[in-house]
Amino acid sequence: MSFNIITDQILDSIRHIIGDEFVLTGKPEIERYSRDETSGLVFYPEVVVKPCAAVEIAELLKLCNRHLIPITPRGGGTGLSGGALPVMGGLLLSMERFNKIVDIDTANLQATVEAGVITQVLIDACADKGLYYPIDPSSKGSSMIGGNIAHCSGGPRVVKYGGIREYVLNLEMVLPSGKIIWTGANTLKYSSGYNLTQLMIGAEGTLGIITKAVLRLIPLPAFNVLMWASFTCSEDACAAVSAIFRAGVTPSALEFIERPAVELVLQYSSVSFTLHDAAQAFLLIEVDGADMDVILKDADKINNVLESFNCTDVLFADTAAQKEGLWRIRRSINPAIKAGNPVYKKEDTVVPRALLPQLLKGVKHIGHKYGFDSICFGHAGDGNMHVNIIKAGMSDHDWEHKLDDGITEIFKLTVALGGTISGEHGIGLVQKEFMPVKYRPVHFELWQGIKKAFDPNGILNPGKIF
DSSP: OOOOOOOOHHHHHHHHHHHHGEOOOHHHHGGGGGOOOTOOOOOOEEEOOOOOOOOHHHHHHHHHHTTOEEEESSSSSSOOOSSSSOOSSEEEEETTTOOEEEEEETTEEEEEEEEOOOOOHHHHHTTTTTTTTTOOOOTTTTTTTHHHHHHOOTTTTHHHHHHGGTTTTEEEOOTTSEEEEEOOOOOOOOSSSSOOHHHTSSHHHOEEEEEEEEEEOEESEEESEEEEESOHHHHHHHHHHHHHTTTOOOOSEEEEEEEEHHHHHHHHHSOOOOOTOOOOEEEEEEEEOHHHHHHHHHHHHHHHHHHHHTTTEEOOSHHHHHHHHHHHHHHHHHHHHHHHHHSSEEEEEEOOGHHHHHHHHHHHHHHHHHHEEEEEEEEEGGGGEEEEOOOOOOHHHHHHTTTHHHHHHHHHHHHHOOOOOSSSSSOTTTTTGGHHHHHHHHHHHHHHHHHHEEEETTOTTTOOOO
C-alpha cells in the first residue's frame, strides 16, 4: 500500500476538525509519541492529534481515507510490541483526552468508560463502590483501557478471574469509513451473528478505533493472603505451579520470578528486600475471597504443595504495606531490566502451565547455544512466561544476525508445547515476523480478508500483525 504525506491543505483540514491547540507538528512536541516501551524503536509521525469525541475521530478517518494518510492509534504508550508506533509516518491519534468514566452501574455490575481512561483510575473508582475490575497489567498506572482491549492485555489475576475478553461486553468504535457503531450489546450473553466485540479485542487498532467500552465488573474480594515462596531451583518453582491447581486451589495470582530479576529491582529501584543467597527463584502467590477461614485453608494447602517441591522458605505478608512491597517487586521488574540492560529483547510466551518447566529448561538451553542470557518471569498460573533476552557475551554481529534464529527456536519450542507466541503483549511490529512459526497461510488469508472488509485502503495502523 502506498500512502501520501500530509500536505498543508490537509493539515488545515485537520486543525479545522480538532482545533489548533490539539494538533502537534513540531519535533519536540511529538517526540514522546515516537516511541513506546519497546526497546530501541523510534518512529516519528508527521502530525499528532488529540481528539475528544467520536465524531471528531470520524471526520479525521474520512479525511485520511480520502487522501490515503496512515493513522496510528495510541493509548498510554506502554506497549511492548511496537503496536502504537507510527511506522508509516502519517497521523498519530492520541486517545488521552478520552478520559471519562461515563458510568459505574452498581445494579448491573457494569462500567461504561472512554478508551483513554487509565486502568488504575477505573480499578480505584470501582473499588470505591465495592466492585472489582480484575484486569491489572503491570502498566496499570499509565496504560489506558482502549489500549488494554486493543492488545488483549492481562495481568496477574487472569489466572482466577479470566482474561479481558470475559469483561468487555460492548464497544463503541469508529470505522475507517467514518461510521460510528456499537459492536454488540450490554448483556452477559450474546448470540446474534458474528461477534464484532470479540473481534476488536486484540486487533491492535487495525480494524477500527475504540472510543468507549462497556465492561463487566464483579464484587470486590473482601480478603486476601499473599505468600512469597523461595526455591533453590527454578524448574522446581515452575513444577509447583500446576500442582497447586491439582490440589484444588485456584489462586487469584501466581507469579514466577527468577533471582536475577529481583537483583535488578533491588539495584535500580527503591524497593527494600532481603535476598537470601540460596534462593534462585520465587513464586508470588495470592489467594483471595469473601471468607478468611477458607482463604487460610487454601493457603495451608498451597504451603503443603510448596514443601513437596523443595521450597526452602515461605513468607506470609502480614500487613498491607508488606503486601504492597512484594507487589512492587513484581511491578518493578520491567523497568529494572530495562535500566540494567540497555540492549535486550522481551518475548511473551505462553504454554499450558504444567509444561512451564520444559519451556524454562528449553529457553536456557537455547540461550546457551546462541550465547545470550535470559531473565524469565511472568504469570505462571496461566502459563504466561516473559522471556527477557540479555545480550551478555553475544557479539554485536551475532546479536544483529543470529538472535532472530534463537528467538525462532524459542517460539518453535513454545508451539511444540502447545502454546503460542504472545500471551498478552500482542504482535504489533516486532513479533509479526515470527507469526509463521505458529500460523499457516490460511490464517493469513482469513486475517487479510477481515482487514480488507473493515479497512479496504489499509490506513489503520499499517505495518502491524502481518
